[in-house]
Amino acid sequence: MKNSINNSNLIEKDAKDGKTDKPSFSYGDKRIEWVVASEVAGHAGFPTSDRWTRDQLKDLATDKPHLSRKRKGTKAFEYHVSLLPKETQESLLGGHVIEEPASKYEQNVLPISQGDFLAEFALIPGYSIQVSAGNGALNIDQLEPSRYLAFRRKWLKFRGFAEKDLVIVWAKGDSMESTINNNDTLVVHTGRNRPQDGHIYIFRHDDELFVKRYQSIVGAWRLISDNAMYAPLEIKKEEQHQFEVIGQVVHIAKDIGD
Incomplete structure (x- = not known):
């Protein structure tokens, strides 16, 4: 489940900084399907706090470990957008919804x-x-x-x-x-x-x-x-x-x- 796009320069920032990471969910015509808490915070159904968003994402991934991973080059965890409710995905992805991928075992x-x-x-x-x-x-x-x-x-x-x-x-x-x-x-x-x-x-x-x-x-x-x-x-x-x-x-x- 490795991504060909280099995200090593993406780090999580506190919401109070007024900044977010460079969006990882789009790159030209290619859609990237992994996000960190700061990218999700404030979207439909999620708090504006990066910290509470991170906790909520962690809970969502409890029984789906193949949908979370460490972001390369950082200490942050990133999550597959299919974990998010439909309305949150639509808010993030401009109306698009991405289905859950198969685990490595299924693949x-x-x-x-x-x-x-x-x-x-x-x-x-x-x-x-x-x-x-x-x-x-x-x-x-x-x-x-x-x-x-x-x-x-x-x-x-x-x-x-x-x-x-x-x-x-x-x-x-x-x-x-x-x-x-x-x-x-x-x-x-x-x-x-x-x-x-x-x-x-x-x-x-x-x-x-x-x-x-x-x-x-x-x-x-x-x-x-x-x-x-x-x-x-x-x-x-x-x-x-x-x-x-x-x-x-x-x-x-x-x-x-x-």
């Missing part, structure tokens, strides 16, 4: 005739990352998903999960057997980064990613391998700042048999 995998599939299933991004051995940093903002896995929206609702909080990685090694085996698929809730006793988390230390069960003890974290052949790791309080909790493992998918 590459699903025929248009199967678009209704997405009404029942959410597509969770999977990243080519293995945990339990050092394989680089898990920085979602700097990685492109290598694939998407489908999960029923009813299941997400039953578990209380928001689609935007979930990512998928893969396990490596035997330190968590028999709970997690080599190459098992792990669904990670990145919003749960304050570990609770007994749950399994993905941790990062320097460039190493690993998966362990967490236990709180006096003055330390105890990171436990379910495989008894591996000794627990005790992380003292003064060392804990060196570790990042990426998220909680909330689902494990595995193959059985040959």
Whole structure:
């Protein structure tokens, strides 16, 4: 979903400055379909404040992550205009309305005739990352998903999960057997980064990613391998700042048999 038009010079400005960004929704005969908050503020249905407009756009994109992205060269997020109500689009685009584009998964995998599939299933991004051995940093903002896995929206609702909080990685090694085996698929809730006793988390230390069960003890974290052949790791309080909790493992998918 990259745009061929260079928007690197566009930045968000406060409404009080009396200025807006160079419009990104038109460029000669080509219509650009991504806008930032300052371009939307004050149009039909939106407040004049960039800040409140930004919050409203963020809420609209909660369940449609493929319709928001960082604007290249800035810290601002931009949003596809199809997120906006019809009257707001018409105000922005001179009476035009743009329909929601297909997600990358739909474009590459699903025929248009199967678009209704997405009404029942959410597509969770999977990243080519293995945990339990050092394989680089898990920085979602700097990685492109290598694939998407489908999960029923009813299941997400039953578990209380928001689609935007979930990512998928893969396990490596035997330190968590028999709970997690080599190459098992792990669904990670990145919003749960304050570990609770007994749950399994993905941790990062320097460039190493690993998966362990967490236990709180006096003055330390105890990171436990379910495989008894591996000794627990005790992380003292003064060392804990060196570790990042990426998220909680909330689902494990595995193959059985040959």
